[in-house]
Amino acid sequence: MGISCNYTTKHRDAILRELHDSHMRISKMKALARSYFWWPKIDHSIEQLGKNCHICLGNRPETPKTVVSQWPEAKYPFQRVHIDLAGPIFGNKNFLILIDAYSKWPEVLELRKTDTFNIVECLREVLAIFGIPSTLVSDNAPNLTSETFENFCTNNGISHLTSPTFHAAKNVVKTFKYSLTKMIQDSTNDLCIPDCKNFCICIAIRLILQLTETQLNLCSTEN
Structure with a gap:
């Protein structure tokens, strides 16, 4: 207290x-x-x-109409990661969001374009730091299910799975995306002004993770 x-x-x-x-x-x-x-x-x-x-x-996520089964619990960091795209924000900014299912650790990278090539290049940056995940989960967007993207996963030994719209584990990354969007749209937040650099956004996210004792549960789908 x-x-x-x-x-x-x-x-x-x-x-x-x-x-x-x-x-x-x-x-x-x-x-x-x-x-x-x-x-x-x-x-x-x-x-x-x-x-x-x-x-x-304005950024409240839709409420699922049905409860869908959970993904298996991850047993170690980067065993399974979930990705999604956020944007455009401020007219032309798009971001790749990646969350580790085990620790809930988030990574956010600004995309030059939302095509498969640029998404793969951003993923290479993250995976070069944290290692190759066993499983990568995304939605069914064309730029995340293209032949180029599937080849990237196959060549790196990654099992690529697509997630239904209201799957609970997918809502983890969706919930984080909505939180990030709200934070960026608030022009009173010094770390999220329209012309901020990607590293500033990452700093802001990590500051949020340090705010409470439940810092690794930021992406819970509970209210």
Whole structure:
């Protein structure tokens, strides 16, 4: 439990604005708040903050109509990775998002173009650092199921699987994509201004991961 002080309305508003600066989910804001401060009905204040944010409302993911079976739990880092594309944001920025199923570690790279060639080049950068995954999961987009992409996976010994729209494991990367989009669209966030470099976005993401004790569960599909 955080420290209970006589916070004035002015101070409470400032704290809430700072708490929601990176547009994390309501449950994450509550967890972070409990570590540092408290006042009566703070949970209600946080809920209203999240529900009235136009950026969060505009990027809310669709609710699955049915519950689909889970992927098997990964046993080690980079055994299975999930990828997706985000964008265009600010008119012309597109990003490749990759998340490790074991640790939930995210990588985000800006794409020059969204064709298969540029996606593969970005994947080479990430895999050169972390190693080759056993399995790569994507959706059925043409640029992720093309012959060139399949050859890249085959030549590197990667099993490429495609995921149904509302598959729970796919929602992990989808949830992260929505969070990233909200963060970038908020022009008040210094790390996510329109002309930011890719490394700034990665720094912002890693700062988010350090905010709570459940830092490796950022991509949970729970509220």
